[in-house]
Amino acid sequence: MSSTTPVLPGESIVHLIGRATTSLVELVGDIGLFALCMIPKLFRGVPSKRVFIPLCFQIGVRSVSVIMITGGFIGMVMAVQSYNQFRLLHMENRLGAMITLSLVTELGPVLAATMLSGRIGSAIAAELGTMKVTEQIEALRALGANPIQYLVVPRFLACLLMIPLLTAVADATGILTGWLFSTEILGINGFHYWHHVNKFITAWDFLSGLTKSIFFGAIIAIIACHRGFNSEGGAEGVGRAATEAFVYSFVTILVVDFFLGVFSNSLYYLIWPNPLVTG
Amino acid sequence: MNSNTTPILELQNVSRQFGSQHVLRDITLAIHPGETLVIIGESGCGKSVTMKLLMALLKPTSGNVLWSGSPVNTLKEREISQRRLKYGYLFQGAALFDSLNVFENIAFGLRQNTDLKDQPIHDIVIQRLQDVGLPANVCNKKPAELSGGMKKRVGLARAMALDPQVMFFDEPTTGLDPIMSDVINELILRTARQRNVTNVVVTHDMRTVKRVADRVIMFYPLARIGSDDPQIVFRGTKKELFDCENPSVSQFVRGEAGARIEELNAA
Numbered sequence: 001m002s003s004t005t006p007v008l009p010g011e012s013i014v015h016l017i018g019r020a021t022t023s024l025v026e027l028v029g030d031i032g033l034f035a036l037c038m039i040p041k042l043f044r045g046v047p048s049k050r051v052f053i054p055l056c057f058q059i060g061v062r063s064v065s066v067i068m069i070t071g072g073f074i075g076m077v078m079a080v081q082s083y084n085q086f087r088l089l090h091m092e093n094r095l096g097a098m099i100t101l102s103l104v105t106e107l108g109p110v111l112a113a114t115m116l117s118g119r120i121g122s123a124i125a126a127e128l129g130t131m132k133v134t135e136q137i138e139a140l141r142a143l144g145a146n147p148i149q150y151l152v153v154p155r156f157l158a159c160l161l162m163i164p165l166l167t168a169v170a171d172a173t174g175i176l177t178g179w180l181f182s183t184e185i186l187g188i189n190g191f192h193y194w195h196h197v198n199k200f201i202t203a204w205d206f207l208s209g210l211t212k213s214i215f216f217g218a219i220i221a222i223i224a225c226h227r228g229f230n231s232e233g234g235a236e237g238v239g240r241a242a243t244e245a246f247v248y249s250f251v252t253i254l255v256v257d258f259f260l261g262v263f264s265n266s267l268y269y270l271i272w273p274n275p276l277v278t279g
Numbered sequence: 280m281n282s283n284t285t286p287i288l289e290l291q292n293v294s295r296q297f298g299s300q301h302v303l304r305d306i307t308l309a310i311h312p313g314e315t316l317v318i319i320g321e322s323g324c325g326k327s328v329t330m331k332l333l334m335a336l337l338k339p340t341s342g343n344v345l346w347s348g349s350p351v352n353t354l355k356e357r358e359i360s361q362r363r364l365k366y367g368y369l370f371q372g373a374a375l376f377d378s379l380n381v382f383e384n385i386a387f388g389l390r391q392n393t394d395l396k397d398q399p400i401h402d403i404v405i406q407r408l409q410d411v412g413l414p415a416n417v418c419n420k421k422p423a424e425l426s427g428g429m430k431k432r433v434g435l436a437r438a439m440a441l442d443p444q445v446m447f448f449d450e451p452t453t454g455l456d457p458i459m460s461d462v463i464n465e466l467i468l469r470t471a472r473q474r475n476v477t478n479v480v481v482t483h484d485m486r487t488v489k490r491v492a493d494r495v496i497m498f499y500p501l502a503r504i505g506s507d508d509p510q511i512v513f514r515g516t517k518k519e520l521f522d523c524e525n526p527s528v529s530q531f532v533r534g535e536a537g538a539r540i541e542e543l544n545a546a
Contacts, residue, residue: 131377134374135374136375138331139368141363142336144360146360150391
């Protein structure tokens with residue numbers, strides 16, 4: 001599916017909506033089939049360390065600085081934006097609880113995934129797209145390697161492993177900067193800050209956020225590899241694949257985040273029907 | 280070449296289209312063990328697609344591809360992958376893996392498909408580099424650091440690493456200077472003579488045809504022929520090719536634009 005659906009001569013808006021819908025369904029189906037093709041290959045042995053370790057380095061280690069910057073500023077922005085509202089209610093001591101809860105359940109995973117879909121997703125799509133248009137993917141098949149096994153599985157596993165770890169780094173950095181800004185600049189008492197964090201934040205909140213990031217890692221890897229494998233038309237096609245990898249991943253992350261949020265809440269109330277009301 | 284033996288590769292009434300664009304129509308051809316078949320024709324007439332169909336890198340829209348008499352479409356994916364190792368493919372742009380150095384490129388097939396340890400792999404890689412006339416000190420270079428001719432030679436070394444029975448050459452001399460072109464032609468001849476490899480060469484370089492061909496076929500673009508005309512306009516030896524009086528063939532061989540100049544003027 002192209003990212004825009006042009007109106008053809010003599011076409012009504014109904015036709016246009018129909019065509020756009022068909023294209024969307026085709027795209028989602030194609031990505032789904034691509035993911036299904038990969039699943040059996042996940043169980044055909046672990047990827048070679050020659051391939052996997054450099055990928056983890058590329059995806060994980062090389063992203064630490066941008067992720068720390070992202071997480072760090074989210075923590076401080078949360079403190080700046082919320083402080084006045086909390087102060088009006090004389091609840092500024094609870095700022096830590098709000099910052100930490102928002103970070104670990106929502107902002108940390110989603111913003112880290114957004115940043116990484118731009119950094120990693122686009123890079124994967126561009127790399128695989130270049131391999132496609134320069135016949136390197138066909139060369140892999142000619143040399144007895146399965147391109148899904150050799151290219152997609154290691155990237156998928158590396159994203160699955162590294163993106164939750166990077167999310168944890170973003171969470172930790174955001175919590176640290178939020179605390180430093182709140183206590184050192186806004187003058188909130190450190191004891192009360194952490195007291196309310198301990199009171200409101202549970203392991204469930206951390207785990208639900210990190211679980212989301214595993215899904216986001218899978219989404220980024222599958223969409224990026226799919227766009228790379230389907231790129232055509234030389235440099236322009238590779239550029240388009242990189243852009244589409246980011247845009248499609250970002251949209252999918254937001255949609256999946258909503259459904260995972262609903263599912264996580266439902267599961268929480270199923271396990272603990274009468275949660276302890278704190279305050 | 281012995282035409283009584285089972286063809287090592289065969290296309291039976293093969294057609295292939297991409298979307299609504301028809302590239303090949305009803306192609307039948309057989310390649311016998313030990314021969315060097317050269318496929319010539321204008322750009323876009325389906326030569327490279329034919330090689331990819333023969334290698335089972337593409338599936339035909341209709342018709343059959345046979346490997347040593349077995350239809351490829353009856354084989355399982357894993358079996359195709361295993362049997363494909365008997366075939367080496369030199370891609371048009373060499374298709375070296377950018378992220379790997381020369382050594383790892385040549386060793387790739389060995390690492391993927393054999394249990395050989397590092398030392399035997401090292402020995403094979405160095406031997407293949409020598410076969411294509413490259414020094415061992417290129418091993419650590421990345422493909423981006425190589426010239427066009429070196430890339431082609433590394434691509435050939437990589438394709439030869441698994442001792443294939445059939446070698447496919449997709450426009451092996453395109454973009455190379457005349458001297459390097461002759462080196463590549465010589466390497467094609469050597470692989471055929473020294474290893475008794477069957478060669479399939481796609482080219483529009485008549486010097487390559489003169490030097491390496493046992494047999495030549497010529498394709499014509501479907502857009503330029505009638506719906507009932509055969510797409511293969513010539514089959515024969517290279518002598519017959521150069522003596523052929525069919526204008527479609529002789530113009531191509533001599534590099535004459537013919538009616539295309541009139542089309543250009545009329546446009």
